[in-house]
Every structure is written in structure tokens, then in C-alpha cells.
Amino acid sequence: TDQVQEVLEAAGKVYTVLKIDEVSNLGAARIRVRSLLAALKDQADREAEAAADAAAEKRGCPAACIDLNNLDKLVPASFTEKADGVVAAAEVEQREGASTEFERVQFTEEMRDAGYTILAPQMAPYHFELLVPIFKRAGYNAVLLPSVDHGAVDAGLKYVNNDICYPSILVTGQIMEAVLSGKYDTDKLAVLITQTGGGCRATNYISLIRKALKSVGLGHIPVIAISFKDLGEDNPGFKITPKMLYQAIYALQYGDLLMMCLYRTRPYEVEPGSANRLFDYWMDACKHQLQRGVRQSEFRRTVRRIVEDFDTLPLAGEGTKPRVGVVGEILVKFHPTANNQIVDVIEREGCEAVVPGLIEFFLFGIAGGIFQQPIGKSKKSALGSRIGLAAVKKLRKPVNDALEKSARFHPPADIYELAEYAEEILSLCNSMGEGWLLTAEMVELIRSGCPNVVCTQPFACLPNHVVGKATIKELRRRYPESNIVAVDYDPGASEVNQLNRIKLMIAVAKANLAEKEAEARAARDAARDGAPEDPEPVAEAVEVETTEVAE
Template identity: 50%
Template sequence: MSSEKGLGNYEIHKKIFTKDMRKDYTILIPQMAPIHFELMEAAVRSCGYNAVLLRECTQKTVETGLKYVNNDACYPSILVTGQMIEALQSGKYDLNKTALIISQTGGGCRATNYIGFIRKALKDAGFENIPVISFNIVGMEKMPGFKITIPLVDKLLKMVVYGDLLQKLLTKNRAYEVHKGETQKLFDTWMDKCKKLLTKSTNKEFKQSIYDMVADFEKIELDTSTPKPRVGIVGEVLIKYHPFGNNHVAELLEKEGAEVILPDFMGFVKFMCTHKITFNTLLNTNKTSSKLMKIAIKLIDILEKDEKIALANSKKGYLPPCDIWHLEDKVKDILSIGNQTGEGWFLTAEMIEYIEHDIPNIICVQPFACLPNHVVGKGVIKAIREKYSEANISPVDYDPGASETNQTNRIKLLMTVAKDNLAMKLKEKQAIDRENEADDVEKVKNADKLKT
């Protein structure tokens, strides 16, 4: 056990996750993105760890978080810590054989320091003996019992591809399915298949499964005779995916008649990979790590190739995986790519990506006390609107006490504008179609006259 001294006599003992613990310890993973993390649990388990995803999140979780984290901390850190302490207090886990895991991004925001919050909360709640594993690829904290190996990275990247694909197939088909519930049923079937494939499959089987999955979803009958406004969600990584964290925003939007688009998780991974490259470009820091990250992005692009082809072959109009270099280039008109804290420039870029793909309606979810994402989210909306006149963006705040009524009103207002804009666009299209039709009739008449 090593120790970290804080102010005064406050001392935190860092419990080490040893190699021996790997055999019989349960590792608890806090929820962040339900589709992806469901798969992540299977991927981590297949590498020999007894990982358990903490699926439940309730108001009690928030209250537990608030009890152990200072209330000026960002909302995601309250939720994450709350989940962990609640699980340890639940009596479900053997406290002598339980560890926690949390990611550390290595950036300037709290995501790097969650681990400190968590260790303090553990001490205050009487769980100082619980080891906390840091999941990071930037050489921060290391624990001898948990290693980021090539097979683990390979499985995690494949789980992100599966998660992104399942997410797209689910939201698009669910919005227009003729037989209610059909999409969810197929989604559940493929979720199980993907978990098995992540446990044991060759690269060839992985590739084939991508095409098979898209082909299966192609069979779902859709009724697109009445187009729905497409609404994209952007924002802080936990709040945009975590249904409890965002008060079920995707569900609410669907009820209001939208087709919901959620961003790919892989985009965020690629953005993280650009950090070292940008540092080196702007500050001349380290050429080698910059080169390595360029290779990493290339490898991810190769991994996504079959997903891109399978989606492009579909006529349903799915959003393709992002080209991070194109987005980086585009975003420079709005802000500097030196903005890397939190979701950094990528949050702004996601809005541009949506608009470029004819998704002008955007909900920007903003967690309480998240300064970095207020800068690159709410802070750029005016500049985006000036550049893209069709943009219909609404920032929505989320925090432990935020009024649900305010959130709902904002979302309903965005939907009213979205529906009006879509109706106007369809009218304009019909008028153009009628004009073209009249032109065609005129051309036929003229051709007939010439003949006679």
C-alpha cells in the first residue's frame, strides 16, 4: 500500500491491485455508455478479469455521490463516484475481493483526477482497502495486476466498432420500423452475438459479422413516407450516452417525433489519439509519440473499413464513421485545435459533422461544473450558427438538481423549430419537383412538335 499525503493530516493510502488479486477479485466498472459498456464487460472478462458493469443508476446514486464528492465537482464525477460507493455498500460484493476501475485520460480536466476523488470517497466511506485501477494509455498510474495488453486493446477497439454499429442500426430502424419492437429484438440478438464474438473470434469472423449484422437490420421493414426531423446529440462523453445522466434525452426526442443520432464512440478515441500529434505540431513536444499516434489512427481506420463499406451499401442513410482529419480541418474555422481539455475541439467538430450530413438539429448536453465543455459546446454555438445558417442547436444543462421541466421545454422548442424547418424544406422540394415535372412535359411536347 502506498500513501498520498494531502493538506494537514489527511492521508490517503493507495491500495495496490496485485497480480494475485487478478485471480479472484471482482472489478467493478461504472456505467458510462450502456451499449458500448455492455460489450466492454464481455471483452474485459474474456481477458481473464472478473469484470462487472454497474448497470443501475438512480436518484439514490446521485445522493450517494453528493455525499462523498464536493458539490462543486462536475456532474459525471458525482455520478461515477456515487455508483461505486453505492455498489460497495450494497452487500452484493465481497469487500475483501473487490476492486474498482476508472479511466484516466491524462488531459487537463477532472477525468484525469477522478481517481483522486474516488480514493478520497472510499476513505470517507470506510472502504480504504479497495484498490482502484487506473485505465490509461498515457503512462499514468500502473497496477501490477492489470495490464493493457495487445489482445485487450484489440478486443476493446472491436467492441467500440460493434457498439457504434449497433447504436446506429438501433436508432435509425427504431424511428421508422413498421412492426413495433422488431428493431429492439434484433438488437438484443446481435448484442448477445457480439459478446460471444468478442470472447472468441478470428479477424475474418469479426469482419464477416459486420456485414451480417447490417444485412440483418436491412430486412427490417421501414415506413419513411413521413420523414422525421433528425436530431443529433453532442456533449460530454458520459452525459451524452448515459440515459440516467441525460434524463433519457434520446427517449424523449423519439417520443417527440425525432430520429435520434448518437455520435460514434470511436470518434472520441480517434480524437484522443490526435492529442500527441497536435502537441508536437503546436509545441514541438515529441516526434515519436506523434508518429505512433498517426499509425494508431490509421489502424483504427482500417478496423472501421468494413463498417464503412457495409453502411455505404445500405440505402437507409446511416451516418458513416468520421474522418478525424477532415473534422480537424473543418473545425479550425471555429476554434483552435489546441482546445483539447474535456471533449475539446471534437465536441465542436461533431456539430459540424452532423450539419454536413444534413442533421442540422442538435442537442448539446452540458453537465454542471464542466468548464471545458461549456467553452467548446455552448461557447461556439453562435459562431456555428453564423457559418451554418440551417443550424438549430440547443444547449441543455444537466446536474443533480436541474429542473426536468426546463430541459423538456428546451427540447420541445428545438423540436418545434426542427419540424417547421423540415416541413418548409419538404414544401420547397415538392415545388422543385413539380417545376421539373412541368419542364419534362414541356420538353416532350416540343419533341413531339418537332417530329410532326
Template identity: 30%
Template sequence: MEMNKDNTLFTKRMKKTHTIYMPDMLHYHNELLSAAFSLGGYKLDVVPEYEHFPAEMLSLINPSYCTCAMDIIGNLMAHLKNPDIDINKVAILEPQAGGACRAGNYYDLIIQCVKKSGYRIPVLSLNFSGAESHSGFKITPMMLFGAVAGVCYADLLMALFQQIRPYEKEKGATKRVYDKWIKALSEDVSARRNLFFREKKYQEIIDDFLEIPRFSREEKTLKRVGICGEIYIKCSPIGNRHLEDFLYENNMESRMEGFLNYCTYVVYTEMKSAELKGASKAMLKAYAFAMNYLIGAQTQVRKALLQNGFLADGLFEDMRKKATPILSEYYNIGDGWLVMAEAMDMIEQGYDKILIVHPFGCLVSHVAERGVLKKLRQLYPGANINTIEYDYEQSKALRESRIMLATS
């Protein structure tokens, strides 16, 4: 029998009673990933965005932490104070990719913040190294297959949404189709439907989006802006202060590349580290299998988009070949060489204005992003490439004026 006097251990019984809350890090993917977790019997939900954080939060977090920590933990602490939340039936999930980023400390930081605030809540770590394990929380193979399917669907929907919405003739039409498919696909994943052999489903989704009346690029000329950078600031509207909506409202077409390449990049990074440490052949084969599975999944999404006239992300190996003449593949701290590869890929697809976004005080981002600006500008003299830094205390007017200048 499990002893859990202080309620900080996530037990098997809690699967039926507790809601696990995770940060809003992958806005296009959240609902589908929640559906994948349901395959393991877990109820996963996303911490919403709060306008104000608890006043005591600033005394709990060292100011040397980056914007991402302030956003993630600030919204989490505000959510725990929400009177609609049953604090006795809550757990927290923090994804951990590892590496040299300070995000590797978020897990322990969240535990300390929760404890100092007087809560006794289980804090789970989503990682694949076996660290910080809880007896009632296990990632099953079916959850992994569901998560890959969810990421594939979400990458497809994101690509369609971002390339159609700026040109729609009826405002809101793209969002309605997007919401319809997010709901339907989440139900499919939860019910173990269409997890494999998804090509037919991809075409069904694309056909529905193609029914949306829209202007051609010749009829409606918009600035084309590519967004890349640190994963949280890039993918979370909380982190980037709703950058995508801001660009849309200012008559720009914006696009960011999907999550599949990032997943492959993380696996590849771990594989290269294992090689350097003399890992066994069996372990290296496992990494290679995971990489090939992800690359095969991305190839199907890419094929479906290209066959229907949409732009698609470059394949992982092509992205790596773009970047490695400038940055070594061993520069894999944080988002590493992938940020530069995404910038290059989008420029070559016609996005001549690039915003490389990152949090204030992030040394990893400064080296990988600002450090390659000169070389990128030499390679693509016709493109306007700039970094946009996000500071927790930065004024909205200053940030938006920098974005407008960078896209001029």
C-alpha cells in the same frame, strides 16, 4: 510475495476472485468492452443506475464538482451498499483520459470517498501513461485488439439501432435484433473470434437489421436531432437522463456519432502534445501506428454502412479539416474541436436540430461548445443549434422543456 494488508492493492490473485466495476459511460459499448477485458482474465461489469444516492455522499464530494462526478460516484457508492454485492470481492475501475478536465481528479476522489465510507477496495485507473499502476492489473495487446473490435461492432450496432428504431413497424423489433447481436458478438470477442478481418461479419449484422420491417422517411416524417457534446453526458443514459428515449417517445429520430473518432482524437491529441515536447521519433511512430490502425478500422465500418444505405460518421481527417478553420487543432482540452466537427457533420447529413450536451460547471465545455455557437449558426442558418446543460439538481420539467424548445 505481495503484501496487501489493507486490501487496496489489486493483486494477481484477485483476477480470479474479484469483479471490477466501471461506470456506465459508454452504454452501447459496455458489454463488448467487458468481453475484451475477459481476454486478460478479468471479470468486468458495469455499475447500474440507482434512483437514490447514499445521503452521506454529498458530504464526501465538494459541490463544485460537475454533474458527471455526482452521477459516477453517486451510483458507485449506492452500488457498494447493495446487499447483493460481496464487498470483499470488488474492485473499481475509473477511466482517465487526462487533460485539463476535473475528471482527471475522479480517481483520487473515488479513493477518498471509498476510504471515508469505511471500505478497503482496490481502485484501478484505466490509462495508458502508466500512472497509478497495480501489479495485478495490466492491459495486454490482445485486450487492446479485442477492445478495438468491440468498439467497431458497437459503433456499427449503434448506427443501425438509431437509424432503424424510429421507423420500425413493430415496436421493439430493432431492440431484439440489437440484443441478439450484442450477446453473440460479446461471445465472439471473449473467444477471440472475429477480432480481425471483420467486413464479412459487418455485412451479416447489417443484413439481419435490414430484415426489420420499417417505414420510409417519406411515410413517417420525424424531426431529426443530432446529439453531440461532452463524452459522458453524450454517451451515458445516466448522464443525459435517458435523452435518446425521451426524443424517441416524442416522435423524433436522434443520432450521435460513434466512439471511434473520439478514440482517434485522444491519440491525436497525445501525439500533438508529444510533438510540442520534442518526443522521440520512435514514440511519434507509435502514435502514428495507433492512429492509422483506428482510422483503418473506422473506414471499414463506414464503408459497410454507406454501401447499405445508412449514414456513417465522417472520417477523422475530414472531421479535423471541418473544424480547424474555426477552432485550432491544439484546442484539444476535453472534447475540444471534435464536438463542433460532429455537429457540422450531422448537420450536413440532414440533422437540422443539434443538441450540444454538457455538464453544469464545466468550463472546458462552455468554451468549446457555447463559444462556437455563433459561428455555427452563421455557417448553418437553416439549423437549430442549442446547448443543453445538465445540472445534478436540475428539475426534470425544466430540462425537458428546454429540450422541446431546442427541437421546435
């Protein structure tokens, strides 16, 4: 809507927006239509007045004070007919609209050499912290914005229409808050943003950021987009080399592994803070490695040691808490400000959080070439996707091997396996937003003993409502043990409501777990006492025995 407004206003036209939904009270719509008509009349009056003034000035004659509204009474009919032709000809003339195109500022080699600060918005704190050293090593002065930042939402609402999806508001808000904080020299500043290049608004972040920067007179700040697709955005001073890409794959794997280990052990730690301390130790070690460049052999050794360390961390009551999975739109799933610290909430409520990894999202993107054949992807792109997935699988092998040997952790499902899970429920051509991956993650969680799931949904995100909320009914039908709740996140959402929904789901999760435990206890007791499970054969057996004894 903002862009339509800009285009219309640049052409001197009136913009109005009518929101139609299923409400029965049309008062608000009527008021808007009336205001639009009044504005149009006002505009027409002003134009007529201006035209009359111009004509009078041209003629320079006292007839300028003729009452134009009563012209038809003053002028003979034959005369007005002639005039109507002239007016009609004038009316079809189009007004020229000013261009609303943004002037794209490139990030040049000179800017890189001059040490421009490159601000990167936060999305997934553990993973992004590990990516920053890779940029630094490649000579970029990258700065990652803070992971918890409530001011970002307000800043976003200032520069982005509140009808747009919540992540767009948050990302733009993070950047605008930092740019205007006074902490950075705005003449030596650039912004870095990831773009999916897909059909949803994640592809429009770049325009939203440029628009916001322009509105505060900082349109000269270059905005760099990273995307797997060609967005036609060339920045000579910024290049992702294959070496950086390799390192990024290692970084994402470290992030996923550390996150998994932390969430799996922290709820049961014997010594409070021990899991966090171990996590911090390994985070620092991994950052250090990425700063100087990590090799495959070192990576293999490190993941083995991480798994060993978390495998032997002293825990108590392991597995006695309900496991609660978190899935959803990528930013809301990982960003603590966006999801109101959902992992803390789950742990505070006495549960164990299970968050599927970030690397799967990228694999899902690569796999599009294979699964979108029915909607026009070529055989060549399918082959490219298969090669890409095989290469990443090879790089992931050390992690999967270490997890396989572990007593506490399990390797995540393969991307092809995930696709099979999702295919039961929806078409794999669902690629907008998190696409079929979101559904697949819910199935994976349920199948791996985590039937409790929070599906985080940003306000105004159509793609994830289709692949998230809309699939819950079918998931419940197929997996009756599933206990899924969809929670909406947006700038105005009540935190209490979110919390209540999560708490309600957790209460059900605890009741289900207690029931399961009671059943297991009963079965154990029965086995220990040697009592056979079915009473009828027991009676028969006893009868036979007593008869035999009597005989």
C-alpha cells in the same frame, strides 16, 4: 476545495471559502467573513488560554490567575518589550500539518487469482456491455454497474463536493452506491475506472473515489485506473494486453454500429419492437464472439450481416422525421441517467436521434500528438499518433465498406476530416474534455443533413462550455440552417426545463422540415405539370408562338 480544506485542517488552521460572482448582494459574503474572523478570534483565545494554563502549570505558582488581558497594565513597559521578542519568535514557528496523502492500495496478482470482484462504473451502456466479456475472458471478475440508476446521483452528492462537475459526482456515486449496497464482499472488491490523464477533472476521478472509500472506512479497496497515459499507477494484478486492446477496438466498433443502426431504424419500424429485437439479437451475438475472442474475418462477416439485416428491416415513412443530433461531454452524451434518457425523449417527440460514435473520442485522444505540435508535442509523438490512427483505420475498414454499400446508412467522417471541420472554428490545441471533437461533431451533423443538435453540457464543466456552448454562435453564422440548443445537466437541474428546451428546438426542427417539404412538393408539382419555373420566359415563348401561328 475539499483538498484545500483537508490540508488546512490537518495543520490545525481555519478553512473558509468565499464564492465571488457578479451578484450585487454581498450579505452572504460578509456573513462568511464575519464568521471567519470570529472563528480566528475564538481559536486565538483558546490558544492563549491553553498557553497561559501551560505556563501556570509549569510555574506552579499562584500568579497563574493573573488577568492576561490586562497584562500591559500590570507589567512594566521594559518587561513587555522583552516578552514581545519571545512571542514573535514563537509565532513564526510553523505548525506541523498531518499528511493528507492517500495510501494507494495496489491490485495484486493474488487478488486477481482470488477472484476479486472488479466494479466498473457505467458510461456508455451499449459499448461497455461489449467490453465486459473481454475482461472476463482475460480472467477478471468484472461487473458493470447498471445503466439507469437515479440513486447514484444522491450517493455521489454525499461523498463529492457539489461544486465539482456532474460526471464526477455520478461516477463516484455509482461506485459508492454499489460498494455500500451489501451485494459485494468488501474484502474481495476492487474498482476500475478510466482516466483521460488530461487536464480536466476526469483525471481526478481516482482521487475522488479513494477519498470517498476512505471516508466510509473502506480505504483498503484498490482502485485501478485505465489510461493511455502513464499515471504512475502500477497494479501488478491488472494488465491491458495488446490482445485485449484489439478486442476492445472491435467491441467499440460493434457498439457504434449497432447504436447507429438502432437509432436510424427504430423511429420508422413497421412492426413495433422489431428494431429492438434485431438489436438484441446482434448484441448477444457480438458479446458471445468477444467472450471467446473475435478474429478480423469473423468481424468483417458480422458487420456485413448487421448492416444487411438493418438495411432490410421493414420501415415506413423513412426520412420523414426531423433528425436530432446529440453531442456533448462523453458521459452525459451516452449515459441515460446523466442525460435523462435523451434518446427516448427525442424519439417520443417524433424525431430520429443521431448520436456520433464513441470510438471517435479515442481517436481524438490519439490524434493529440499530431494536432498539439504548437503547444509542445514532439515530432515523435506525431509519428506515433499517425501510426496509431492508421492501424485503427485499417481495423475499421470492414465497417466503413459495409456502410458504404448500404442504402440506409453512411460511414462516419474520418478523424482528419473531423479535424478540418473543427479547425474552421477553433484551434485543434483545444484538448481538454471532448476538445475540438465536440465542435467537429456538430459541424459533421449539420453537413450531413442533421442541422438540429442538442449539446449536452454538465454543470461545472469548463472545457465543454468552451468547445460546446461557446462555439454555437459561430456555427449559426456559418451554417444558418443549424438549430442548436445547449442543455445543462446537473444533480439539481430541472428535468422540465431540459425537456422544454429540447421540445422548443424540436418544434423549430419540425417547422423547418415542413417548410423544406413544402418547397420540395412545389418543385415536384411544377416539374410534373411541365410548368417552367420562371414565368417571364414562358410569356415570351407564348408570345413568339402565337405570333408565328398568326403569321
